[in-house]
Amino acid sequence: MGVTEDPSALRRWMIAGPEVSHLVAQYEAACGTKEGTEHTSHHEETERAQRVFFENVEKLSQAMKDMGNPFQEESRDLLSLDTKDIAHHTAAELIGTHLEKGEVRFQEFMKGLEGEEESTFYEPIKKNRVDFFRQVPASVDSSKQKVLKEDCQLFISCQSRQCDLKEFFRHENQSHPAALSDGGKLHTCQKSHLTTILESQVTTPEAEPDADTIIIDGAALVNSLPPRSSKTFEEYAMLDVLPTIQAYSTKYKRTDIVFDVYRPSSLKADTRSKRGCGVRRRVTGKGKIPSNWRNFLRENDNKAELFNFLADKIARVATPNVVIVTKEEDAVSNRTINLAGGGTMQS
The missing domain is CATH 1.20.5 (Single alpha-helices involved in coiled-coils or other helix-helix interfaces)
Structure with a gap:
């Protein structure tokens, strides 16, 4: 007792x-x-325990064959071995604070036992709940209201001092002109508006013109070919993308595929940031296709890895005619071709 x-x-x-x-x-x-007849063997030495152990070893071995050996992962990113989702860098940095936060929890627990509070040894230590793969919400600009108040005060002070209002409105009172930008971000328009203007200036032919070469927007091609029955990126390339490329190569003597390159200094980078970001996922042959394809394509790093992966697959596909595809700043081909300067392009 x-x-x-x-x-x-x-x-x-x-x-x-x-x-x-x-x-x-x-x-x-x-x-x-x-007594000599007493059983003294370890509980894991039974036949059933050994059978379960070997079954678990086989399952682990098969998982490594399907998803890749986790011990051969060379990336410094924090990722899920199953889905290959990559944690946001701000969430991944929390790993370095786990020891410190755990020690704080432990000290609070020990103080509770030594203090006058009614704490017992059996009370669990509170868990630090951290979701490393959460999506970081887009930051909301809360300075607009402050800027409007400052402009209002400036306008009132100008009136009270009987200043020249025409001269006042001739000058910008903000670091970013409101007519051109919204908080420093340029105003954008819809592409469909520009398309209407361009179509009014040219005559669209009723029949497709005869041509030996076709140039394909790689990003548009990927957006127009969402995964149907593919489970992995390897199946997506083999079942969805490559058959389309082979069909183009049958019809045209040369097929050029141009993938986007995502630079931080690009004017389009601001437009992409307004669309939001998706979950970062590693693109590998055995990696699983995300359930939300549109959300996957919102992340620039996802698209960059996917385009490089598809470029390597296209460069090795057998087609009736030559296929040239861009890979970041370079270009690769599925066969050796002679260049105008006397050099050659290797696959």
């Missing part, structure tokens, strides 16, 4: 109990007091 009612005695018993039990077992073995 003293052990169960006194927390300090219980802690001493929990710490010393295993060692005392070990010493008693050694004494009984030396004195020969144990």
Whole structure:
């Protein structure tokens, strides 16, 4: 009764109990007091335990074959071994603070035992809940209201001092002109508006013109070919993308595919940031296709890896005619071709 009612005695018993039990077992073995027929084998030495162990080893081996060996991952990113989702860098940095936060929780727990509060040894330490693969919400600009208030105060002070309002409105009172930008971000328009203007200036032919070469926008091609029955990126390339490329190569003597390159200094980078970001995912042959394809394509790094992956697959595909595809700043081909300057392009 003293052990169960006194927390300090219980802690001493929990710490010393295993060692005392070990010493008693050694004494009984030396004195020969144990019966020879008593079963002393380890609980994991049974036939059932060994069978379950080998089954788990086979499952682990098969998982490594399907998803890749996690010990061969060379990236410094924090990613899920199953889905290959990459955690946001701000969330991944929280790993370095786990030890410090755990020590803080432990110190709070020990102070609760030593203090006057009604705390017992059996109360669990509160868990630090961190979701490393959460999507970071887009930051909301909260300075617009402040800017409007400052402009209002400036306008009122100009009126009270009887300043020339025409001269006042001739000058910008903000670092970013409101007529051109919204908080420093340029105003954008819809592409469909520009398309209407361009179509009014040219005559669209009714029939497709005869041509030996076709140039394909690679990003538009990927957006127009969402995965149907593909489960992995390898299947997506083989079942969805490459058959389309082979069909073009049958019709044209040369097929050029141009993939986008995502530079931070690009004017289009601001437009892409307004669309939001998706979950970062590693693109590998055995990697699983994300369930939300549109959300996957919102992330520039996802598209860059996907385009490079598809470029390598296209460069190795067998087609009736030549296919040239861009890979970041370079270009690759599925066969050797002679260039105008006397050089050659290798696949």
